[in-house]
Amino acid sequence: MTNAFHLDGLEVPFQEGQTILQAALAAGRYIPHLCWHPDLGPHGSCRLCTVVISGRPFSSCTQPAMKGQAVACRTPELNGMRKAIMQMLFVEGNHHCPSCEKSGNCRLQATAYDLGMQDSHFPHQFPKRERDMSHPDVFLDRDRCIRCERCVRASRIYDGKDVFGVHGRGMHSTLAVNSPSGLLADSQIAPEDRSIQACPTGALMAKRVGFVVPIGERVYDREPISVLELRKYAAEEVHHG
Amino acid sequence: MKPAAAPSIQEILEPILLRYGGRPDLLLQILIAVQKKLSCVPPAAIAALAERLAIPLVRVQGVVSFYAFLSTEFQGDYAIYLSDNITDQMLGSRELAAHLCGKLGVSLGQVRADGRVSVRFTSCTGMCDQGPAGLINFRPVTRLTRDRMERIADLVNARVPMEDWPGELFQVETAMRRSDVVFRRPLKPGEGLRASLERGGEILSTWAEDLAPSDARKHHLERGGAETLKEIYKSGLRGRGGAGFKTGIKWQSVRGASDPERYVLCNADEGEPGTFKDRVLLTDYADMVFEGMTICGHAVGARKGILYVRQEYAYLEEHLEGVLARRREAGLLGENILDSALDFDIGIHFGAGAYICGMESAMIKSIEGRRGIPRQRWPLPVHHGYRRKPTVVNNVETFAAAAVISARGGEWYARNGTAESSGTKLFCVSGDCERPGIYEYPWGVTVREVLRDCGALEAQGVQVGGPSGTLINAGDFDREISFEDLSSVGTMMVFAKQRDLFDAVRNYAQFFRHESCGLCTSCRIGTTLLANYVEKFAKGYGSPVDLEEMQGIGQIMKTMSHCGLGQTASLHISDSIAKFPSIWAGRMRTTEFIPAFDLDGALAEARSLTGRTDADAHLPHPVPQEA
Numbered sequence: 097m098t099n100a101f102h103l104d105g106l107e108v109p110f111q112e113g114q115t116i117l118q119a120a121l122a123a124g125r126y127i128p129h130l131c132w133h134p135d136l137g138p139h140g141s142c143r144l145c146t147v148v149i150s151g152r153p154f155s156s157c158t159q160p161a162m163k164g165q166a167v168a169c170r171t172p173e174l175n176g177m178r179k180a181i182m183q184m185l186f187v188e189g190n191h192h193c194p195s196c197e198k199s200g201n202c203r204l205q206a207t208a209y210d211l212g213m214q215d216s217h218f219p220h221q222f223p224k225r226e227r228d229m230s231h232p233d234v235f236l237d238r239d240r241c242i243r244c245e246r247c248v249r250a251s252r253i254y255d256g257k258d259v260f261g262v263h264g265r266g267m268h269s270t271l272a273v274n275s276p277s278g279l280l281a282d283s284q285i286a287p288e289d290r291s292i293q294a295c296p297t298g299a300l301m302a303k304r305v306g307f308v309v310p311i312g313e314r315v316y317d318r319e320p321i322s323v324l325e326l327r328k329y330a331a332e333e334v335h336h337g
Numbered sequence: 338m339k340p341a342a343a344p345s346i347q348e349i350l351e352p353i354l355l356r357y358g359g360r361p362d363l364l365l366q367i368l369i370a371v372q373k374k375l376s377c378v379p380p381a382a383i384a385a386l387a388e389r390l391a392i393p394l395v396r397v398q399g400v401v402s403f404y405a406f407l408s409t410e411f412q413g414d415y416a417i418y419l420s421d422n423i424t425d426q427m428l429g430s431r432e433l434a435a436h437l438c439g440k441l442g443v444s445l446g447q448v449r450a451d452g453r454v455s456v457r458f459t460s461c462t463g464m465c466d467q468g469p470a471g472l473i474n475f476r477p478v479t480r481l482t483r484d485r486m487e488r489i490a491d492l493v494n495a496r497v498p499m500e501d502w503p504g505e506l507f508q509v510e511t512a513m514r515r516s517d518v519v520f521r522r523p524l525k526p527g528e529g530l531r532a533s534l535e536r537g538g539e540i541l542s543t544w545a546e547d548l549a550p551s552d553a554r555k556h557h558l559e560r561g562g563a564e565t566l567k568e569i570y571k572s573g574l575r576g577r578g579g580a581g582f583k584t585g586i587k588w589q590s591v592r593g594a595s596d597p598e599r600y601v602l603c604n605a606d607e608g609e610p611g612t613f614k615d616r617v618l619l620t621d622y623a624d625m626v627f628e629g630m631t632i633c634g635h636a637v638g639a640r641k642g643i644l645y646v647r648q649e650y651a652y653l654e655e656h657l658e659g660v661l662a663r664r665r666e667a668g669l670l671g672e673n674i675l676d677s678a679l680d681f682d683i684g685i686h687f688g689a690g691a692y693i694c695g696m697e698s699a700m701i702k703s704i705e706g707r708r709g710i711p712r713q714r715w716p717l718p719v720h721h722g723y724r725r726k727p728t729v730v731n732n733v734e735t736f737a738a739a740a741v742i743s744a745r746g747g748e749w750y751a752r753n754g755t756a757e758s759s760g761t762k763l764f765c766v767s768g769d770c771e772r773p774g775i776y777e778y779p780w781g782v783t784v785r786e787v788l789r790d791c792g793a794l795e796a797q798g799v800q801v802g803g804p805s806g807t808l809i810n811a812g813d814f815d816r817e818i819s820f821e822d823l824s825s826v827g828t829m830m831v832f833a834k835q836r837d838l839f840d841a842v843r844n845y846a847q848f849f850r851h852e853s854c855g856l857c858t859s860c861r862i863g864t865t866l867l868a869n870y871v872e873k874f875a876k877g878y879g880s881p882v883d884l885e886e887m888q889g890i891g892q893i894m895k896t897m898s899h900c901g902l903g904q905t906a907s908l909h910i911s912d913s914i915a916k917f918p919s920i921w922a923g924r925m926r927t928t929e930f931i932p933a934f935d936l937d938g939a940l941a942e943a944r945s946l947t948g949r950t951d952a953d954a955h956l957p958h959p960v961p962q963e964a
């Protein structure tokens with residue numbers, strides 16, 4: 097193990113080709129992240145995983161680990177900005193955690209708690225977005241979408257379907273469905289698709305399973321996401337890259 | 338408009354698909370052609386293209402919806418876009434737009450009921466020295482006045498075909514106001530290229546003993562390229578597109594790549610408001626630009642170059658293709674250039690209205706026919722660029738400088754400018770001055786000198802480098818324009834004493850909100866939050882707390898954003914708070930916080946539903962109104 101960098105002063109070993117985020121998680125060090133997924137690779141859009149190397153910020157999910165680097169991650173300043181990023185995501189959409197089917201299983205909510213977010217701070221934007229209930233077994237509630245494109249990638253890579261894409265630009269960008277009508281009902285989606293599992297929020301869900309496990313007993317109700325994630329990676333002994 | 342005999346979508350698409358060889362990677366170019374033909378890309382065309390090009394429907398729709406000049410809805414027989422840069426506004430563009438709309442009987446942003454015409458605003462069209470400007474069916478119109486607006490309205494109302502419009506409406510000026518060592522004596526076609534090839538030395542007869550003739554020629558080519566690269570190094574040339582990266586290092590990375598398939602891309606997106614030097618270069622010095630690209634091809638071992646031009650400059654297409662054709666005829670492009678072993682050719686791609694496409698990896702995606710979303714920062718374009726191959730991306734002006742360096746030598750070039758910023762730079766001067774236009778100066782010139790030369794005697798501030806650059810006040814006028822001090826793409830928008838700089842800040846905030854690509858959280862949401870705060874001040878609801886909020890958001894955008902757009906999109910806010918605090922203080926009615934939420938406004942819907950228009954249906958105004 098000669099390859100190593102320093103994360104907040106502690107040594108983290110890495111293998112050639114690993115990103116900083118992959119190496120950190122494999123070494124049992126949590127870096128907050130939302131759009132990255134171990135099987136889908138990086139997207140670089142949520143910016144939660146931003147770290148500072150030699151005074152310059154980088155997203156750790158896309159930045160290759162390099163020997164001897166000093167990486168600053170859990171500094172008060174960066175943690176504050178991560179919390180602000182979460183608050184931005186919350187005011188951008190219409191999130192109603194208390195009544196959401198995903199509550200407790202939601203990475204967005206869990207990450208917000210983990211970063212100590214207690215209010216939304218910024219003015220709510222109250223966007224008007226379309227909800228797609230057309231499909232008998234799957235729904236898409238764009239109010240809860242954070243444009244991480246995990247579903248887009250999962251559908252392409254694992255489901256081989258290209259069910260999703262993004263339309264528009266900037267704040268007007270929206271998740272779009274690949275079908276003649278633009279509706280899920282006409283698309284190739286199926287409730288068991290990886291794209292649905294990949295959604296970190298309650299935007300894309302299978303119908304009628306939202307409340308199978310009661311609120312309070314769900315994954316992130318029991319344990320903070322930072323703890324759970326690390327245990328998961330340790331158990332899986334995932335090899336990335 | 339469309340009688341029964343109108344051609345079907347298929348009939349319209351066929352020749353366009355044929356022209357572009359049915360290549361899915363040319364989707365954007367195909368969509369632009371459809372837009373120009375039909376004044377829209379109708380859903381039927383999108384569906385047909387998705388099928389013909391075997392691209393998922395959602396992706397074709399995604400491309401159409403990304404670019405400002407593509408639309409699924411019909412934009413009228415005459416699609417009029419008025420440049421909305423602050424310099425246009427200062428020349429009265431907003432009033433002129435209202436006048437034009439009045440004469441046409443159309444509301445801004447809408448198509449007239451008979452489908453004849455639409456008028457809308459667009460980001461800076463790069464004519465700031467001759468504004469107010471605009472585009473009519475993608476042809477530029479300049480120096481708009483009430484009189485010109487009336488003539489335009491008459492032509493539209495009389496349905497005169499664009500070809501028959503008076504040429505003076507479309508006149509674009511390009512004369513340089515000041516030239517220095519480079520443009521006082523511009524290159525002749527072939528001058529820089531010949532020098533580059535000659536650096537290979539004589540093809541020695543002794544080589545012929547060891548090498549086959551074709552290998553000897555290759556060896557000669559290699560040597561020349563390596564020597565030219567040395568000259569670029571010696572010149573100290575740094576990129577003119579903004580970041581100022583050393584060109585020699587960039588070229589070396591591509592030259593040293595193991596993959597033999599390499600590309601040279603020239604960035605003529607020029608989206609930074611207030612910037613128009615690349616337009617002038619492409620108009621009057623296109624040979625120098627193409628020559629620089631060809632020399633780059635020689636130095637890095639690439640055989641193909643692409644010029645990516647913003648749609649606002651698409652009117653130059655014929656001219657540019659003409660220059661390319663002439664160069665091919667003259668043996669300066671194509672196979673065996675100047676009888677050497679060098680093969681290199683250049684194609685032209687157009688953008689469709691997106692500032693982000695000037696960002697190099699977004700430009701690559703756009704050239705590949707996709708949404709112009711920046712790629713991950715790693716790997717770099719020099720390793721994985723166009724088609725995932727090693728790629729040089731340089732600005733138009735950088736290539737022109739490279740051609741000059743090849744012709745006159747790196748040392749000669751480095752004699753001009755400062756230690757860290759060698760050579761000369763083109764400045765785009767606009768705003769409140771007597772002589773707006775292009776000025777060539779050696780790097781290191783002070784702001785004051787430029788202001789004096791352009792006749793800006795009453796300036797209170799200058800936006801240096803465009804909205805993403807630096808806003809300075811008179812206290813900074815002795816600073817130098819250079820990478821060491823005030824770095825700039827050359828843009829200088831001048832604001833005279835009587836101007837309210839708040840209007841400029843507001844214009845920039847709206848620009849960034851409009852142009853954020855939407856990929857990353859901090860930029861997508863940050864630009865919107867900032868623009869909303871600026872509006873809050875515009876309405877007089879601002880408070881000191883809001884100023885702090887804006888600076889906090891700006892800091893987050895600077896640190897957390899993925900690309901240069903988000904990283905710089907808040908600088909005008911922090912600069913203006915620091916340098917022109919009064920524009921903010923003057924818009925605060927109180928030192929306490931006032932919510933941005935307008936309770937009375939929120940009741941408007943309820944009022945209209947219940948048909949109430951009386952005073953009692955309104956809440957008292959939270960801000961004391963002045964008489």
Ligand SMILES: Cc1cc2nc3c(=O)[nH]c(=O)nc-3n(C[C@H](O)[C@H](O)[C@H](O)COP(=O)(O)O)c2cc1C
Nearest residue numbers: 576577578604606607608695696697731732735901
């Ligand atoms: C939002 C954004 C817009 C940009 N626009 C341009 C542009 O219009 N023209 C340009 O040459 N470079 C632009 N750049 C810089 C390019 O990414 C790139 O650095 C440059 O083209 C490299 O060429 P150079 O080294 O010759 O400057 C832009 C960068 C960003 C982040």
Ligand code: SF4
Nearest residue numbers: 854856857860900903
């Ligand atoms: S900083 Fe803005 S423009 Fe750049 S990637 Fe992020 S959202 Fe897109």
Ligand code: FES
Nearest residue numbers: 129140142143157
């Ligand atoms: S996890 Fe790295 S940017 Fe989202």
